[in-house]
Amino acid sequence: MHRVPLADFEPGLGKRLTELWGTPPNLYKALANHPGLVAAWTEFSKTLRHDTRTPRALRELVILRGAQLMRSEYEWAQHLAMARKAGVSEAQIQHLRSWKTSSHFDAREKAALALGEAVTQGRVTENIYVEAMRHFDHHDYVEIAVVAAFYAMVARMLDAMGVELEPDVRNHSPRLP
Secondary structure, X not given: OOOOOOOXXXXXXHHHHHHHHOOOOHHXXXXXXXXXXXXXHHHHHHHHHHOXXXXXXXXXXXXXXXXXXXXXXXXXXXXXXXXXXXXXXXXXXXXXXXXXXXXXXXXXXXXXHHHHHHHHHOOOOHHHHHHHHHHOOHHHHHHHXXXXXXXXXXXXXXXXXXXXXXXXXXXXXOOOO
């Protein structure tokens, strides 16, 4: 149940969103109740999706794992298609919950998932940092950490605003475990 109405965008922002994402999802329509925040959110999320150096598939794995941890069905459903398009395998999606022991993830992916999980849960240990630095430089470390933190915020905002899935993604598979 929506806790805030789905609002219309200011004309310039509506055009920008359509250019970036096509039809804006309900998340953006809910955020449109605050024009300044949705405009800033749009540019920040664009940077995380398109103006980054780490592979999109790696970032999508971090986002999907965060959705699992945050129990965000909306985030999970929206990012399944993006992850698949970026090259995340069905086996990785199926085994994401057990990534630590799964053979479907390489050492670099596991380091990113460990960092993303730690950021989402609010505590990055020295061991997680050291392992991440074996696979990433500081630029990429910051990038992965920001992706995890941003999408943890996305999940919290989806919950706070009661954003419902769009009809075209309601039958996503697999469901959030």
